Amino acid sequence: xxxxxxxxxxxxxxxxxxxxxxxxxxMNHEYMSWYRQDPGMGLRLIxxxxxxxITDQGEVPNGYNVSRSTTEDxxxxxxxxxxxxxxxxxxxxxxxxxxxxxxxxxxxxxxxVL
Amino acid sequence: xxxxxxxxxxxxxxxxxxxxxxCDYTNSMFDYFLWYKxxxxxxxxxLISISSIKDKNEDGRFTVFLNKSAKxxxxxxxxxxxxxxxxxFCAVNNxxxxxxxxxxxVKP
Numbered sequence: 001x002x003x004x005x006x007x008x009x010x011x012x013x014x015x016x017x018x019x020x021x022x023x024x025x026x027m028n029h030e031y032m033s034w035y036r037q038d039p040g041m042g043l044r045l046i047x048x049x050x051x052x053x054i055t056d057q058g059e060v061p062n063g064y065n066v067s068r069s070t071t072e073d074x075x076x077x078x079x080x081x082x083x084x085x086x087x088x089x090x091x092x093x094x095x096x097x098x099x100x101x102x103x104x105x106x107x108x109x110x111x112x113v114l
Numbered sequence: 115x116x117x118x119x120x121x122x123x124x125x126x127x128x129x130x131x132x133x134x135x136x137c138d139y140t141n142s143m144f145d146y147f148l149w150y151k152x153x154x155x156x157x158x159x160x161l162i163s164i165s166s167i168k169d170k171n172e173d174g175r176f177t178v179f180l181n182k183s184a185k186x187x188x189x190x191x192x193x194x195x196x197x198x199x200x201x202x203f204c205a206v207n208n209x210x211x212x213x214x215x216x217x218x219x220v221k222p
Contacts, residue, residue: 004157035212040123040214041214042118042120042213042215043203043205043212044212045210045211048210090157090158092157100165100207102148102163103160104160105150105157105159106157107155107156107157108155108156108157
């Protein structure tokens with residue numbers, strides 16, 4: 001099993017550009033989520049999904065869109081990148097009810113917005 | 115509002131000694147807590163968890179203690195090893211909140 005994979009590993013954008021961060025898992029996990037990690041702030045939840053076709057907002061959803069058309073994939077879209085979105089982004093998945101299960105994280109995407 | 119707080123950004127201990135990492139939370143309704151470990155350029159990995167029906171959970175060198183009345187949990191690593199050097203995050207799974215992390219350095 002590859003676990004949770006994320007592409008790209010690094011990305012530099014200019015303000016106003018759009019892009020999609022890819023996330024895939026091969027563990028047949030129902031639950032997937034996106035976090036951003038900023039210095040001194042820990043990980044903050046952006047969006048999450050409890051299954052294909054179902055998504056919801058987390059703590060910091062503004063400026064990001066998600067969709068979940070398959071169990072395996074959960075892409076994160078930046079519609080119009082801003083310097084405040086410079087961060088490290090982690091995708092995670094877990095089996096079943098997220099509240100009582102550990103999450104498996106991808107290796108992260110480091111995004112810089114100029 | 116920071117509902118999960120790790121007030122020590124860093125901790126340095128000698129190899130073989132005990133490492134104690136602390137975490138405080140504000141919501142008494144939280145009932146499932148986890149610790150994750152993160153190495154540079156990698157994603158966090160699950161370390162140990164505890165449910166609010168327990169006050170202690172052990173896994174090898176790692177023990178998590180939960181004090182519900184104080185809304186406090188701690189992670190004990192005994193004995194500490196250089197390979198334990200990493201950033202440790204406490205997390206509350208009820209609403210998927212993470213603390214800011216504590217960077218542990220274990221010196222040989």
